[in-house]
Amino acid sequence: MTEICPLSGVHPDFTLESYVNLLEWIREVAPGVDIHTCSPEEVSYVAGRAGLPTREVLGRLREAGLGTLQGTAAEILVDEVRAVICPKKCDTATWLRVIREAHRMGIRSTATIMYGAGESADDRITHLDLLRGVQDETGGFTELVPLSYVFQNTPLYRAGLALPGATGREDVLMIAVARLYLDNFDHVQVSWGKVGMKMVSVLLLAGGDDLGGTMFEDEVSVDAGAGDASYLDPKEMARIAADLGRRLCRRSTTYEILEANP
Amino acid sequence: MTQTMDDNALGRLLADVEGGHRLTAEEGVSLLTATGPAVLAVAAAADRVRAARAGEAVTFVRNQNLNVTNLCVNRCGFCGFSRREGDPDAFMLSLDDVREAARLALSRGVTEICTVSGLAPGFTGETYAAILEACHDGAPGVHLHAGNPQEVAYGAARSGWSTAEQLGLLRKAGLGSLCGTAAEILVDSVRRRICPGKIRTAEWARIIVEAHGMGIPSTATIMYGSGESAAERIEHLGVLREIQDETGGFTEFVPLSYIHARTPLYRSGRAPAGATGREDLLMTAVARLFLDNIDHIQASWVKLGAKLATLLLLAGADDLGGTLYEEHITSAAGGSGEGYLDPAEMVRIATDLGRPLAERTTLYARVD
Numbered sequence: 001m002t003e004i005c006p007l008s009g010v011h012p013d014f015t016l017e018s019y020v021n022l023l024e025w026i027r028e029v030a031p032g033v034d035i036h037t038c039s040p041e042e043v044s045y046v047a048g049r050a051g052l053p054t055r056e057v058l059g060r061l062r063e064a065g066l067g068t069l070q071g072t073a074a075e076i077l078v079d080e081v082r083a084v085i086c087p088k089k090c091d092t093a094t095w096l097r098v099i100r101e102a103h104r105m106g107i108r109s110t111a112t113i114m115y116g117a118g119e120s121a122d123d124r125i126t127h128l129d130l131l132r133g134v135q136d137e138t139g140g141f142t143e144l145v146p147l148s149y150v151f152q153n154t155p156l157y158r159a160g161l162a163l164p165g166a167t168g169r170e171d172v173l174m175i176a177v178a179r180l181y182l183d184n185f186d187h188v189q190v191s192w193g194k195v196g197m198k199m200v201s202v203l204l205l206a207g208g209d210d211l212g213g214t215m216f217e218d219e220v221s222v223d224a225g226a227g228d229a230s231y232l233d234p235k236e237m238a239r240i241a242a243d244l245g246r247r248l249c250r251r252s253t254t255y256e257i258l259e260a261n262p
Numbered sequence: 263m264t265q266t267m268d269d270n271a272l273g274r275l276l277a278d279v280e281g282g283h284r285l286t287a288e289e290g291v292s293l294l295t296a297t298g299p300a301v302l303a304v305a306a307a308a309d310r311v312r313a314a315r316a317g318e319a320v321t322f323v324r325n326q327n328l329n330v331t332n333l334c335v336n337r338c339g340f341c342g343f344s345r346r347e348g349d350p351d352a353f354m355l356s357l358d359d360v361r362e363a364a365r366l367a368l369s370r371g372v373t374e375i376c377t378v379s380g381l382a383p384g385f386t387g388e389t390y391a392a393i394l395e396a397c398h399d400g401a402p403g404v405h406l407h408a409g410n411p412q413e414v415a416y417g418a419a420r421s422g423w424s425t426a427e428q429l430g431l432l433r434k435a436g437l438g439s440l441c442g443t444a445a446e447i448l449v450d451s452v453r454r455r456i457c458p459g460k461i462r463t464a465e466w467a468r469i470i471v472e473a474h475g476m477g478i479p480s481t482a483t484i485m486y487g488s489g490e491s492a493a494e495r496i497e498h499l500g501v502l503r504e505i506q507d508e509t510g511g512f513t514e515f516v517p518l519s520y521i522h523a524r525t526p527l528y529r530s531g532r533a534p535a536g537a538t539g540r541e542d543l544l545m546t547a548v549a550r551l552f553l554d555n556i557d558h559i560q561a562s563w564v565k566l567g568a569k570l571a572t573l574l575l576l577a578g579a580d581d582l583g584g585t586l587y588e589e590h591i592t593s594a595a596g597g598s599g600e601g602y603l604d605p606a607e608m609v610r611i612a613t614d615l616g617r618p619l620a621e622r623t624t625l626y627a628r629v630d
Binding site for chain 2: 163164166167168169170171172195196197198199200201202205206236239240243244245246
C-alpha cells in the first residue's frame with residue numbers, strides 16, 4: 001500500500017489535536033505511506049475551533065505527517081446549491097481559499113465534484129471553471145474525481161429534494177466534458193465505487209484515465225446505497241484495462257508510476 | 263485476439279452499413295472487438311441506424327413477470343435460479359396462486375403477463391397449458407408471453423407428443439407469443455460447456471421456426487459474457503438473422519448480460535465476472551448493425567441497471583423492456599437491481615435523452 005486515505009464525518013469532539021494525533025499515529029505505524037486526508041471543510045472546522053488561521057492548521061497537519069489533501073467537500077462550488085445540499089459546510093470562497101493555501105505551501109490535492117443531486121449543467125460548469133482557475137494559479141491539483149451522487153439512503157432524496165442521481169448520459173458527459181474543459185488537469189478518475197465497473201469501463205473510453213484506489217473499505221458509498229463499493233481487486237482492474245486494450249499501471253498518490261503491468 | 267481496423271476502414275464500413283450493407287460475420291467480429299475511440303464510433307453509427315429503423319420513441323411494455331417455480335431438472339452453469347426439491351428456497355406456485363397473480367397483474371393495468379419457469383420434474387406438456395389457462399382466467403385480454411423452445415421441447419417430451427402439438431396446445435390455452443429465451447449462445451460447443459442439459463442449437467432454431475410458422479411470434483435473445491468469444495456471439499446473431507429472413511417472426515432482440523456472482527460457472531472459476539461495460543455497449547450496438555431485419559433492440563435494465571441502460575439507448579437500443587413488478591431469476595444469480603422499473607423513472611431516462619417515452623404492447627403496437 002502506498003496511500004492511506006482517512007475520511008470521516010466532522011466529529012463534534014474533534015480538534016486540531018485529534019487530527020495531529022491521528023496523523024502522527026498513522027505515520028508511526030506506516031512510515032513512508034502517503035497520508036491523503038482532510039478536506040478544506042475539516043481544515044476550516046478545526047481552525048475555527050482552535051481559533052487559528054487555516055494556513056497555520058495546514059502547517060501543523062503537514063508537520064504531523066499530512067502528505068496530500070483531499071479535494072472533497074467541494075460538492076458543487078456554487079453557494080446557492082450548497083445552501084440546499086450541504087448548508088453547514090464551508091462556503092465556496094472558503095473552500096477555494098484553503099485549497100490555494102495548501103497548494104502554495106506545497107501540499108497538493110485532488111479536486112472533486114459531487115454531481116447529480118439536482119444542480120444544473122451551468123452549476124457544474126461554474127464548478128469546473130473555478131477549479132480550472134485555481135489550477136492555472138497553483139498547478140496543485142493532481143486529478144479530478146467526479147463523484148456521481150449515490151442517492152438511495154440519503155436525506156435529500158428521501159425528502160424529495162433530489163433526483164435519483166445522474167443518468168448514464170450525464171455520467172459520460174461529466175467525465176468527457178471535464179476532460180475537455182480542464183485542459184490543465186492531466187488526470188480524470190472514474191469512480192467505480194459510485195457507478196460500478198461496467199460504467200467505469202465506458203467512462204475510461206470517454207476521457208477517464210484513472211481507476212482510483214483498491215480502497216479496501218468505503219463506508220461512505222456503501223451507506224449511501226452503493227452496492228459493492230468496498231474493494232476493487234487489481235486482477236479485475238487488469239481485466240478492465242486489457243479489455244480496453246490499455247495498460248494497467250500502479251501509481252502513487254501524486255501519479256508517479258510505481259509498477260507497470262502489476 | 264482482436265482484429266483491429268484502422269480508422270478509415272472503420273469509417274467506410276460503418277457508412278456502408280448505414281447505407282444498407284449487410285455485415286458479414288468477419289466484419290461483425292471486427293466491430294465487436296473494437297477498442298479505443300472506435301467503440302463510441304460504432305455506438306454512434308448504431309444510434310443513427312436505430313433512429314432510421316425504430317424512430318425516436320423509447321418504448322416499454324407494462325407487464326407482470328411470473329415465475330411459477332424454480333424447480334428445475336437442469337442446472338445450467340450460468341444460472342443461480344434453478345433449485346432441487348427440498349432446497350430451502352425452492353418454490354412452486356399452485357394454479358390458484360397463478361390465477362391470483364394474474365388478477366393482481368390485471369388490476370395493475372398490465373398489457374402482458376410474461377411467464378417462464380424452471381423445468382420442474384413433475385411438469386407435463388399439459389401443465390404448461392394449465393398455467394396459461396389460469397393466467398387467462400385471472401387476466402382475460404392480457405397478452406400471454408410465455409415459454410421458450412426449451413420449455414416447449416420439455417413439455418412435448420414429457421407428454422410424448424411433437425413440439426408442433428405442444429405449441430398448438432399452448433396456443434389454444436391462450437399463448438400470445440413465445441419468449442425467445444433458452445437461446446444462451448446458439449453454438450453447440452459453447453452450449454456443451456455452459457448448459458449441456460439444454461436442447462441443441464438446431465432444435466432451438468427448429469422450434470422457433472415452427473412457432474413462427476404457426477403464427478406465434480417470439481422475441482430473440484442472447485446470454486453473453488460467460489466466456490464465449492466474439493466470433494461465437496456473431497455466429498449466434500447469424501442464426502437469428504437467418505431465421506428472421508425466413509419467418510419475420512421475431513418482434514425484438516434482447517441482449518442479456520451474464521450475471522455471474524451466484525452462478526456455478528463463476529464460482530468454479532470457469533467464467534469471467536460477466537461482460538465488461540465495453541462489451542455490453544458493443545453487444546447492443548453491433549446487434550443493431552448486424553440484425554438489419556429486426557426492428558427493435560431492448561436495453562435490459564434488469565441486468566445492467568438504469569445508468570448503463572441509458573447508454574445502450576444511445577448505442578442502438580430503442581426499448582426498455584417491461585415494468586416486470588417482480589423479478590427472481592436475475593436476483594438469484596446475484597444481480598443487485600430492483601425488481602421493478604417505475605414508468606416515472608423510464609420517463610426521466612427518456613426525457614434526459616431528449617426522446618419521448620411510449621408504451622407498447624408485446625407485439626409493438628402503441629398503447630395510448
